[in-house]
Amino acid sequence: MTVAGRFRLHSRWGRAILLLPFVGVILVFILDRASNNPDVTFEPALTAGPALAAVVSNSLWFPLAVGAVTVGEAFGIAAEDRTLSQSVHTASVLAIILISAIGATSVLLRNRQERALADARLVSEVAQRILLRSIPERIGPVRAAVHYAAAAAHARIGGDLYEVVQTRYGVRAVIGDVRGKGLAAVETAAAILGAFREAAHQEQALDRVASWLADSLGRALHENGDEHEGSEEEFVTLVLIGVRADSVVEIVNCGHPAPLLLRRGAPVRFLDPPANVPPLGVLEPEDVAPPILQLPLQAEDRLLLYTDGVIEARNSWGVFYPLAERVPDCASSDVPSEVLDRIHEDVRRHVGHQLGDDAAMLLLQYAPVPMAGAPVASRSVVHPRVVNDQATPQG
Template sequence: MTAAGRFRQLSHRGRGVLLLPFLGVALVFVLDRASNNPDVTFEPALSAGPALAAVVSNSLWFPLLVGGVTIGEAFGIAAEDRTMSASVHTASVLAIVLITAIGAASVILRNRQERALADARLVSEVAQRILLRSIPERIGPVRAAVHYAAAAAHARIGGDLYEVVQTRYGVRAVIGDVRGKGLAAVETAAAILGAFREAAHQEQSLDKVATWLADSLGRALHENDGEHEGSDEEFVTLVLVGVGPDAVVEIVNCGHPAPLLLRRGTPVRFLDPPSNVPPLGVLEPEDVRPPILRLPLQEDDRLLLYTDGVIEARNSWGVFYPLAERVPDCATAETPALVLDRLHEDVRRHVGHQLGDDAAMLLLQYAPLPASAAPAPHRSVVHPRVSTTQADQLPLLDRGDPRE
């Protein structure tokens, strides 16, 4: 690479910054010339030049160049002051050489660390695209958006999970939180998501989807037993949501924070489960029989699903983020994506720094297509009908178990 090419490579840090070492060396020369005391020399201060060069540049040649220029000036000052044979000159030159070598070595090590970090980020991005796939803006009668922030400073995936799929039974979504962090949490999240993507298409009843996920989680934990510390104590909290063509939403909650219903003209409402069910991994898979909460939907109703990283975000006073109080202001945005962007920024302002836990938010807006544009329902599926009158009269339609 030519010198001009190397200089362009450094330009991302700003060419003005690269002039600082030379300005420092020039300043030492000016101070030495301005000194009227022949017994005072500023030559030892020249060692700051190569040290500063290693800070402002990522190229190996730059601190070497500054070091060479600095040594030349050191000899010039010594010749002018007639201190060429003095010990201070010898010590100054040795210090410049040593600092230049240390600066060059630090540049090499820093470049290696940055390359390793870039590779890790690339792997993280690829893993995220495989594990946490992007969600289309519209899925059947639902407009959807997701926002995910990992707690690790340079990570893009963690223990939170989400997914939205279109099935023959309607639109189905999941959001969950794996206990713990690190590789073990990511592997557990991958097992849950893989099972959901299969079970959502195979099981007609949403509670049976939860049983399927519990069984897959049990196998995953058994396979990872011994590989990761604490894997035998892992569990997963999650919420399953199904939006059918009959304008009724079904919700199954396994130890997860309750979703929020955002409906025009009404206060924000927590959709608490009919009865408390422990997270997956606590009970045996065959004992996982969560009840189904059913709710008739109105057009433009929004369901906010989130993980505890949102509601447990605390400010410097230890106050948790008041989600139910803040979300109405954020929900005035037109699209689900804008709502989540505003909500995330509000959480960040509340905390004042990066979140200390993984935080995922999924917003589903019921926006059915016109009858002429809607696809015909699958013939093999029989859906119960809920009249408009019934929907208006029943704020919560059914809290029972569909197998009863």
């Protein structure tokens, strides 16, 4: 629905504004009566009545009704001014009738557009529920929250993707960004998400999950190459997260912005990959073998994953949003969803308007449920380590 439509429906003055056309007609009549010049008539100003009626109402009959009242008022003014036989009266009446007809037509067309937009939003919501499913507040030992905003006007989905699943290997999550926008980006995101939901359960090693996604992306881009324009230049940046049962998080990064570690009592820290790995779609699937960064987790540790729509949001001075600097102020809440809401509002304030790119954020908080008699976990500092195919097998 348009902004005007929402105002008409939801404003507490929605009914009062329907009186504005009649107030305008009465005002014209008062001005005409107050005029001391017999050669001056305000009759042509009556055309504002039906024009205003088409703006303040979605009812097809309302501009016609106001037009009928206005025509009657025009004859009354003309009779008082003794201009019934003059061309100004005839022109005014014809103009009122024409504007009333145009107003009714514009209401009809606007209603059709608003219904079409409502249908499109409904389809978008259904597609979002299928493609970007809602994430439960708790998945195993992890509390999760997601915030997503599509850049396309009135859209609910775009080229950013996310998912969190519980597997036999622990909790696994992905966040990614498809190059480009529009339907092609949505199709690519759907292919990646479908592959992740399968590979996360089948592959024990997280780097093998990345290879699986690369293979699925290659098939998605080339099976219908003739229909998918620009597929040769399309790629996907993403981060894979695996939270194991032994309180260790594994991170695989394929050309995506590094996650942030939010640890109580410690400064915000970027979890940069040990080696730069290009996005999926750049290398051949068999060459995709990213290293795995491993990090022991402490209770209440938070991992903030995000897409470049957040950190590349610029204000009027061209300054990028300083995520790492602003996160501590936004992360004071104990509720992950509230943290993401605060970050999003802070980004909006920084930019000063609607974001120009898709922006997704995923917050994972390690909050294992303690078991009776379980020993208290050590809080000693352990540095992250890197695992690859040639290292010792992962536990």
